[in-house]
Every structure is written in C-alpha cells, then in structure tokens.
Amino acid sequence: MTLSPSPQLLLSSLLLALTSIAIFFFISRRKNQAQRNVLLLTGPSDSGKTAIFSSLIHGHAIPTNTSMQVNSSFITTTQVVDVPGHPRLRDQFKEFLPLAKAVVFVVDANTVSRNAAVAAEHLHSILDAIMAIPPSQPLPTLLILAHKADLIKASSISADTTTLAITRVQTILERELERRRHSGGGVGVESLGEDSEKSSGLDCHGPSGTFKFDNWEGGDVVFLATSVKTSIAPLTEWVEENM
Ligand SMILES: Nc1nc2c(ncn2[C@@H]2O[C@H](COP(=O)(O)OP(=O)(O)OP(=O)(O)O)[C@@H](O)[C@H]2O)c(=O)[nH]1
Ligand SMILES: *[C@@H]1O[C@H](CO)[C@@H](O)[C@H](O)[C@H]1NC(C)=O
Ligand SMILES: *[C@@H]1O[C@H](CO)[C@@H](O)[C@H](O)[C@H]1NC(C)=O
Ligand SMILES: [Mg+2]
Numbered sequence: 001m002t003l004s005p006s007p008q009l010l011l012s013s014l015l016l017a018l019t020s021i022a023i024f025f026f027i028s029r030r031k032n033q034a035q036r037n038v039l040l041l042t043g044p045s046d047s048g049k050t051a052i053f054s055s056l057i058h059g060h061a062i063p064t065n066t067s068m069q070v071n072s073s074f075i076t077t078t079q080v081v082d083v084p085g086h087p088r089l090r091d092q093f094k095e096f097l098p099l100a101k102a103v104v105f106v107v108d109a110n111t112v113s114r115n116a117a118v119a120a121e122h123l124h125s126i127l128d129a130i131m132a133i134p135p136s137q138p139l140p141t142l143l144i145l146a147h148k149a150d151l152i153k154a155s156s157i158s159a160d161t162t163t164l165a166i167t168r169v170q171t172i173l174e175r176e177l178e179r180r181r182h183s184g185g186g187v188g189v190e191s192l193g194e195d196s197e198k199s200s201g202l203d204c205h206g207p208s209g210t211f212k213f214d215n216w217e218g219g220d221v222v223f224l225a226t227s228v229k230t231s232i233a234p235l236t237e238w239v240e241e242n243m
Pocket of ligand 2: 063064065
C-alpha cells in the first residue's frame with residue numbers, strides 16, 4: 001500500500017517550510033543589526049592568531065600547530081573567532097563579517113618585511129570586503145596588530161619596541177598596498193556584475209594620492225603592538241572599552 005500525499009498536505013508543508021525560512025532570515029537580520037559582538041581574528045599563517053585566541057579565552061597561550069578550522073569562543077558577551085590563515089580557509093572570515101565589531105589583522109612584526117607580499121594580498125581582500133559592506137550598516141574597526149613585539153630589538157636608545165613594531169608594520173603594509181593599487185591587484189573580481197564599477201578596496205581621500213591607513217575610506221584603522229610573551233593588554237583594553 002502506498003500513501004500518496006494529498007495536495008492539501010503538500011501545500012501546508014510548503015507553507016510551513018516558507019514560513020520557517022522567513023522567520024530564520026528575520027531573526028538573523030535582527031541579529032546582524034542588534035548585536036555586533038564578534039572580534040574576528042584574521043591574518044597570515046603563523047602570525048599568532050591562535051596564541052592570541054587562547055590568551056584571550058584562557059589567559060595564556062597553549063602550544064599550537066597551523067589551524068585547519070575556524071574556532072570560536074566567548075569572553076563574556078564578546079565572541080572571539082579565530083580564522084586560519086591558510087590560503088584555502090582564510091576567506092571564511094566573510095561569513096562573520098556582518099557580525100564583526102572589529103576585524104583584527106594579526107601580523108608578525110619580525111617577519112613582515114619578508115612576508116610583505118602575502119600579508120598585503122591577504123589584507124587587500126579584507127579591505128575589499130569591508131568596503132563592500134552596504135552603507136546602511138556600521139563599519140567594523142580594523143585593528144592591525146604588530147604582534148610578537150617581544151622579539152623586536154630596539155636598536156636605537158630613543159625608540160621603544162611598541163613604536164618600532166607599529167611603525168614597521170604600518171610602513172611596510174602601506175608600501176605594499178600602494179604597489180598593489182598601481183598594479184591593479186587581482187582581488188575584488190567577485191564584485192563584478194553587481195554593478196560595473198569595481199571597488200578597489202584601497203580608496204583613499206586626502207592630498208597625497210598614496211595609500212595611507214589614516215586616509216582609507218573603509219572606516220577606522222587602529223594599530224596596536226602585542227605579544228603573548230609580554231602583554232596583549234592593548235588588545236584587551238580596546239575590547240573592554242569598545243565592545
Ligand atoms: N615570541 C612570540 N611567539 C609567538 C607569539 N604569538 C605566537 N607566537 C608563536 O608563533 C607561532 C604561530 O602561532 P599561531 O598562534 O599558531 O599562529 P596562527 O596565526 O594561528 O597560524 P595559522 O593557524 O596557521 O593561521 C607559534 O609557535 C606561537 O608560539 C608572541 O607574541 N611572541
Ligand atoms: C603538532 O604537530 C606535531 C607533529 O605532527 C605533533 O607531535 C604535536 O602534538 C602537535 N601539537 C599540537 C598542539 O597539536
Ligand atoms: C577551540 O577553542 C577552545 C577554547 O579555547 C579549545 O578548548 C578547543 O580545543 C579549540 N578547538 C580546536 C579545534 O582548536
Ligand atoms: Mg591558528
């Protein structure tokens with residue numbers, strides 16, 4: 001004996017499914033607008049994201065290997081999300097961007113000159129994604145961490161390691177992003193078709209004409225120097241004051 005469903009049953013199932021979908025989107029939309037409580041950790045592989053993640057969650061860094069999946073946990077109401085730097089996985093940051101209060105881009109301040117091209121390519125895709133956020137939504141703050149500051153050797157008596165780490169990371173990234181701006185990048189192609197105007201993600205205002213984070217049009221950029229060996233206080237203080 002076969003039970004063939006009646007048209008009424010099919011119709012009511014369909015209605016139920018559609019209602020569920022509508023409710024789901026309603027709730028997730030509200031969530032996007034109401035609580036942007038995500039601190040999104042991004043950046044190249046080996047820069048120290050998972051070390052920072054466990055320092056924030058457990059109060060100390062635990063031994064890590066390169067991450068192969070996104071991990072997330074809460075400090076009070078802030079959800080910290082650790083996105084692997086692996087090229088095949090790093091784009092998963094986009095899933096969390098609508099909920100992000102801050103996008104943290106972690107850079108190893110000691111190896112940044114060697115890894116400048118990779119770091120800038122990665123950062124460029126994040127700048128593109130932030131610039132693509134609809135104007136109706138608030139922009140996340142971009143926190144660029146000059147990380148592993150404990151390994152920086154202050155060569156001159158006047159400079160402290162914090163300033164040195166930040167200056168180094170900022171200068172190198174700005175130079176490399178400026179280079180990408182001129183070469184036309186390879187990033188941002190996915191935005192074609194939406195409208196024909198391709199957003200570079202690197203748009204700046206101001207007279208200089210070169211890429212400067214201070215003049216970037218995608219929102220606030222804050223530089224902090226951190227280390228899990230000495231102190232991540234600059235980051236935790238920012239979170240306490242802003243989230
Ligand atoms: N000296 C020093 N080493 C650090 C610091 N933070 C992280 N490290 C080391 O850097 C290495 C990489 O750290 P991870 O946190 O695993 O790097 P990651 O950014 O999560 O890398 P992926 O998961 O591959 O994206 C580890 O050996 C850490 O012990 C720091 O502040 N100072
Ligand atoms: C990292 O990988 C090595 C070699 O595969 C392994 O011996 C070690 O236990 C791993 N460490 C962690 C923390 O997963
Ligand atoms: C994810 O984070 C939690 C909290 O720090 C930790 O206990 C767990 O081992 C992590 N999982 C993975 C797969 O790294
Ligand atoms: Mg990791």
